[in-house]
Amino acid sequence: MYRILALAVIASVLALGSAMGSPIIGGGASVAGGEGEWSLASFELYSDWDENAMLTGRMGISCLPPLFPQEPPAIYLGLGMRLALGESIRGILFGSAGALIENLAFQDTKASLASQAGVGLSIAVSEHLGVYMSYSFVTAARSEKLNQEDSPIKLYFPWSIGMTWRL
Secondary structure, eight states, X not given: OHHHHXXXXXXXXXXXXXXXXXXXXEEEEEEEEETTEEEEEEEEEEEESOTTOSEEEEEEEEEEOOSSTTSOOEXXXXXXXXXXXXXXXXXXXXXXXXXXXXXXXXXXXXXXXXEEEEEEEEEEOSSSEEEEEXXXXXXXXXXXXXXXXXXXXXXXXXXXXXXXEEO
């Protein structure tokens, strides 16, 4: 169920970004593990509205696996801003606010307020294609405490390596 909902949300973000005239769509994935057992650590997809502007709007989605075995996977949806410096090699600072959605079974779904900030690097390979790397952190209010020692805030530290596509 989680995979189907995640794919539907990703398709929606791509369609919405294209419909709103977004000239850049990009994203990436990261893996984690060791000793022969590797798994997807995070998945990021974003859309920027003005590729030539130093400061522009940004819409993003990140699929985040659980940090601890007792926590469910989550999806972060956010709207924010991007600051980019450079032409073919661009340093990027970004920030957004939105919702962290957990327990993706429809009846037990929980949403909480969240924010994301990060740094990235985008390198143009051709007129339409580029390489993208980012590291960020996502903070969210915990929807429910598992025990008294739990912090009221959840933290995620997603990183990704992927590609960009300029329309």
